[in-house]
Amino acid sequence: MKQPPAYTLYHPKWYRKRVSTWWWTEQWRSFKFILRELSSLAVIYFVALLLWLLWSLGRGPDKYLEFQAWMKDPLVIAFNLIALLFVLYHSITWFNLAPKAMPIRVDGKRLPEWMVAAPNYAAWVVISAVIAWLILGGK
Amino acid sequence: MAKTITLEVARYRPEREAEPTFESFDVPLNKDCVVLDALNYIKDKLDGSLSYRWSCRMGVCGSCGMMVNGDPKLTCATFLTAYDPGPIRVEPLRYFPIVRDLVVEITDFLDKLKAVKPWLVRDEEKPIGEGEYLQTPEQLDSYKQFSMCINCLCCYAACPVVGLDQHFIGPAAIALAQRYNKDSRDEGAEERLNVLSQHEGIWGCTFNGECTRVCPKNVDPAGAIQQYKIKAVTEWYKSLIMPWGKK
Numbered sequence: 089m090k091q092p093p094a095y096t097l098y099h100p101k102w103y104r105k106r107v108s109t110w111w112w113t114e115q116w117r118s119f120k121f122i123l124r125e126l127s128s129l130a131v132i133y134f135v136a137l138l139l140w141l142l143w144s145l146g147r148g149p150d151k152y153l154e155f156q157a158w159m160k161d162p163l164v165i166a167f168n169l170i171a172l173l174f175v176l177y178h179s180i181t182w183f184n185l186a187p188k189a190m191p192i193r194v195d196g197k198r199l200p201e202w203m204v205a206a207p208n209y210a211a212w213v214v215i216s217a218v219i220a221w222l223i224l225g226g227k
Numbered sequence: 228m229a230k231t232i233t234l235e236v237a238r239y240r241p242e243r244e245a246e247p248t249f250e251s252f253d254v255p256l257n258k259d260c261v262v263l264d265a266l267n268y269i270k271d272k273l274d275g276s277l278s279y280r281w282s283c284r285m286g287v288c289g290s291c292g293m294m295v296n297g298d299p300k301l302t303c304a305t306f307l308t309a310y311d312p313g314p315i316r317v318e319p320l321r322y323f324p325i326v327r328d329l330v331v332e333i334t335d336f337l338d339k340l341k342a343v344k345p346w347l348v349r350d351e352e353k354p355i356g357e358g359e360y361l362q363t364p365e366q367l368d369s370y371k372q373f374s375m376c377i378n379c380l381c382c383y384a385a386c387p388v389v390g391l392d393q394h395f396i397g398p399a400a401i402a403l404a405q406r407y408n409k410d411s412r413d414e415g416a417e418e419r420l421n422v423l424s425q426h427e428g429i430w431g432c433t434f435n436g437e438c439t440r441v442c443p444k445n446v447d448p449a450g451a452i453q454q455y456k457i458k459a460v461t462e463w464y465k466s467l468i469m470p471w472g473k474k
Contacts, residue, residue, distance in 0.1 A: 101241035101242075102241075102324035102325060102326060102332055103239050103241070103246060103247060103324065103325040104324045104325075107322070107387075107390040107391055111387060111390065112387070115297075117437070118387065118435075121387075121433075121435050121436075125433065185434060185436070185453075188436075188439075188447070188449060188450045188453055189450065189453030189454060189456070189457060190454075190457075191450065191454060193369075
């Protein structure tokens with residue numbers, strides 16, 4: 089007598105493809121996304137830089153001059169410019185995404201996206217201006 | 228002869244091939260033909276062994292999601308003329324195991340969906356005699372967008388996190404959780420938060436935004452996830468400040 093075939097619930101030969109480590113190089117969109125994720129490193133860098141500045145100030149004029157000399161190095165200036173571009177990219181994409189996370193409703197209707205993004209940008213410009221005024225000789 | 232366009236269709240016949248290959252078919256290019264029509268043409272006239280899922284052919288059932296030239300699409304709503312002169316590459320939805328040709332295995336998604344309890348959860352059902360749960364148009368409006376999801380899984384095929392972390396619960400499941408959380412008749416938000424506030428839930432999401440870009444029903448899963456993150460954080464702060472409060 090013939091044996092009945094073994095019962096398998098699911099077909100065992102599914103094909104699974106591993107995601108390449110370089111998946112983010114395949115499309116410009118994904119590449120921009122990874123740049124945005126990387127830009128947080130530039131934010132960390134500037135925070136560290138600020139802490140180092142404060143630490144140097146606290147240790148007296150010699151340390152502070154040392155810090156200033158380091159900051160004047162052309163290589164450091166170039167690096168800081170690149171880091172600044174990353175931070176700007178980070179901020180702009182962040183503000184553009186803010187309306188998606190904050191569906192503010194007025195009178196039962198959702199506010200258009202620009203009305204949520206615009207105050208963020210305005211606050212950014214005003215706060216930056218105030219800080220620039222404080223640092224660049226405001227009294 | 229009428230104008231034609233070439234479809235490069237992914238084939239995977241597990242009894243014959245170790246990995247998917249592509250097969251080219253020439254199909255008539257009519258301006259009212261969608262990719263799904265072309266697949267039906269292939270199955271009817273050229274090769275009856277081609278396997279794929281479809282049902283309603285009008286953007287309601289969510290069965291016919293596939294990769295069209297590398298982008299997740301509802302094939303019933305993707306016109307051939309948009310890709311003229313071709314060729315059009317049709318592949319199964321990315322990141323899912325392939326069962327055969329264009330058919331993917333979605334049990335994993337169904338388990339994840341069930342985990343977020345996508346139904347109305349009530350502490351206590353009111354007796355049928357008291358009538359239905361009423362809702363104002365405004366209350367309906369607050370979740371209606373998320374209720375448009377048809378589980379076509381285009382968002383899963385678009386999300387790199389789904390591809391890299393198989394435990395991530397995924398865009399559609401979170402959007403549907405939010406659909407019930409925002410429903411004024413529902414009382415299950417807390418139970419869902421326990422599932423969603425884990426790493427595999429909302430915190431796995433890196434806000435890549437691809438899910439929202441590809442969604443054929445404009446559900447905006449990325450928005451749902453970010454809103455849920457804000458909610459999870461506020462709930463956490465509340466429990467920190469008022470540990471005696473209702474958990």
